[in-house]
Amino acid sequence: MVDDHPIVRAGIVDFLSQENDIRVVGEAADAAGALEMVRAQRLNVLMLDLDLPGRSGLDMITMLRSKAPDMAVLIFTGYPAERYAVKLLQQGAKAYLQKTCELAELLAAIRSLGAGRRHLSPGIAELLALQFDPQARQPHAGLTDRELQVLLKLARGVRTEKIADHLALSVKTVSTYRSRLLSKLELGSNNDLTYYALKHQLLE
Structure with missing residues (x-):
């Protein structure tokens, strides 16, 4: 998990540790720590915030995928989906969740990505569909x-x-x-x- 807020990391890690089929193997607070973590071990899923010290998560997707092409990136952020979701999914992220989502959806997303699938909420699916409607595009x-x-x-x-x-x-x-x-x-x-x-x- 990559997030620069220790309380957020601690809360999510504690929640995930209660699930028998999910194991948190590393944490990072910034871009440099995230890259080091990816180099040091094989990860199935990386939870990534967008607003990080040193380099934004938005800039890191391509870099992370080049270093770990089999790793699924789950964007977990406070930014509204309308702002970045489509661009990040096009760059290779497998899921985009806001930090206001239900914990059950977070678990569902992690499990989907761990099984090699994407996770698209109805709202994200609608945003993607709008990309193919020229009249609806902003x-x-x-x-x-x-x-x-x-x-x-x-x-x-x-x-x-x-x-x-x-x-x-x-x-x-x-x-x-x-x-x-x-x-x-x-x-x-x-x-x-x-x-x-x-x-x-x-x-x-």
Whole structure:
């Protein structure tokens, strides 16, 4: 399990340890720890939060799959499914659960992934289906992962300099992403980006 909140890890690990057919073999609090854990042992399922120190879970999916192609990644996060689920499933994650899900669904997801299957809740299945309906697709569905990350930070009012620092980009590059976002979404200002994100429930 990879999550930077010790209380969350402890609670989930304690819950899972009560199941006879599930064994937690490792924990990590950041991206570096997750990669080390994957290198050190063979894992059937990796529970991965998206908001991690050092490197976001969004950036790690491809890297993790390259190091452990047979390992199933279960995204377990507080972010709404509308924001990242489809992109992460397309990148190779096998399940996407929000931390508000029922414990029974978490168990079902882990068991499905452990048996080599995907786990798609009805809501996630609907989001995937919408990808094949051009009229139903939202404008932000065509954004790249990095564009979406910049959009969400700008929508929260984060300054360009801080975005650049957090994403390890130059200020000029962030400004370029901003211009691209305004063009793709047909918006005119940062306030418009905030309104757009709120309207489409992209912010927590």
